Amino acid sequence: MREQDEATAVAQQLGQLVAAPMAVDGQSLVLTASIGVAFFPVDAPELPQLMTCAEQSVHAAKHSGRSQHRFFNPQMNALATRRLLLETELRRAIEQDELRLYFQPKVDATDGAIVGAEALVRWQHRERGLLGPAEFVPLAEESGLILPLTRWVLERACRHLRCWRDAGLPAMPLAVNLAAPSLVDDALVTHLDALMLQFDLAPGLLMLEMTETLLMRDVQAGVAMLEKLRARGYGLSLDDFGTGYSSLGYLKRFPVDELKIDRAFVTDITNGGRDSALAAAIIALGHELGLGVVAEGVETEAQSAFLLERGCNVQQGYLFGGPMAATELELLRRRGVARGMAAEAPIRSRSLSEGSLRLAIRRRRPMS
Incomplete structure (x- = not known):
């Protein structure tokens, strides 16, 4: 996939498949999926970095609500960095009163x-x-x-x-x-x-x-x-x-x-x-x-x-x-x-x- 439109269509199809009701022990269960999308090599030239970009996109999708998909953008890197810093500071705050x-x-x-x-x-x-x-x-x-x-x-x-x-x-x-x-x-x-x-x-x-x-x-x-x-x-x-x-x-x-x-x-x-x-x-x-x-x-x-x-x-x-x-x-x-x-x-x-x-x-x- 090279275009966002193609990725959007695939993400929507995946979301619909995941959301199909399933019978478990006589109960009907419905799942939802948050999907993050990152493109090679535009977003990252190597697989580890590309996976990181996709994970940040998933995080953004989760915060946008259920059954959403999001594409990576450079601002996510800055947000992820700030979040990591705040997490480190909070850990220190708990430990250091x-x-x-x-x-x-x-x-x-x-x-x-x-x-x-x-x-x-x-x-x-x-x-x-x-x-x-x-x-x-x-x-x-x-x-x-x-x-x-x-x-x-x-x-x-x-x-x-x-x-x-x-x-x-x-x-x-x-x-x-x-x-x-x-x-x-x-x-x-x-x-x-x-x-x-x-x-x-x-x-x-x-x-x-x-x-x-x-x-x-x-x-x-x-x-x-x-x-x-x-x-x-x-x-x-x-x-x-x-x-x-x-x-x-x-x-x-x-x-x-x-x-x-x-x-x-x-x-x-x-x-x-x-x-x-x-x-x-x-x-x-x-x-x-x-x-x-x-x-x-x-x-x-x-x-x-x-x-x-x-x-x-x-x-x-x-x-x-x-x-x-x-x-x-x-x-x-x-x-x-x-x-x-x-x-x-x-x-x-x-x-x-x-x-x-x-x-x-x-x-x-x-x-x-």
Whole structure:
């Protein structure tokens, strides 16, 4: 093949062949293919370099969506170089303690009391300053660094829980997000149990959050891991509930303790319509199943009041405080309530965090 039109026709034919349904154990499976194309000798004069160009094209195709094909162009070399550099820097950041944990409070909106928090990772980059998760978590997932990154976050979360206890603060659950590889990581439970021993913590102080989309990647493995974690007493939360594609039948199988209403339903919750109805339905469903319900992305008093009227007391969002350093959260906890900072928190917290796009990993929210 010498022309892109010819290569396009072949790529499309290959894609159609791969996408043909296959019967496996009585189930119909459909696969998709990402295809990268590089031309000899225009793109590279030798086979090793040509393969590298094709691999970079495949990477670009994957990021363009399912069932795509892409041709190599010189800009991909520059992108690949920058990506490799960032991956090297991220590996160093994990090893040399350049990451930071920020915390967003969860509040009982009836009285403003802080009843929990979510741990959110940041990267204090040597040259680029404080980076939000959207700038490095996707890379960590693609490069295999997500497991050491998750272990770092879990260790630091437990360390903070112990420090707060030693400082005389009452026990408070801390939520940590789990990525997909963690749910099939045989070492996860062992690592968590070791942290509980190291810091003398009760497992219930950790609320492990995962999205329904993540769980649906491998339902059987996900449920098995959740059952192990729950048997040991760890809290389990289904994050971004309602935005994935699981059915109520799957929800019955997931042994979780809490549902989090995604901010997508909260933003226009006071305008009536489907968002209001869906949020109310999720709250009612959670209560019927005996689960805790948390609303995230709460930014106005009207949103908070709507949720309170329907029985969703635990809320999280800039109305009560954005992601903040551990010292600031400790100060707020000593004051006893978060609502007193509502007027100033959006400005102060966003100045730290709005520089970037769960991320976010899927449709990630800014610096969350």
